[in-house]
Amino acid sequence: MSIRQRKLIGAVALIVLVVAWSLVAMALAQTVLTSISGLVAVIYYVVAGPGWILPAMPLIKWMSRPD
Numbered sequence: 001m002s003i004r005q006r007k008l009i010g011a012v013a014l015i016v017l018v019v020a021w022s023l024v025a026m027a028l029a030q031t032v033l034t035s036i037s038g039l040v041a042v043i044y045y046v047v048a049g050p051g052w053i054l055p056a057m058p059l060i061k062w063m064s065r066p067d
Helices: 003-032 038-048 052-064
Strands: none
Touching: 003 038, 003 052, 038 052
16 A cells, blocks of 8 residues: 555544544533533543544554555
């Protein structure tokens, strides 16, 4: 597979990952975080916000692999 094909597939996968991650994080926040303190909610959002980066790292590494 050429690097151009990997980058195309990886870009689409990254968009899907970010959209899915944000929807799951919002749904979880709406169901679980409605009756807890503000400090816990802030901690949740600080962790959940950039949390998609860890699953994206192997995908980015795969995309940038040489031919």
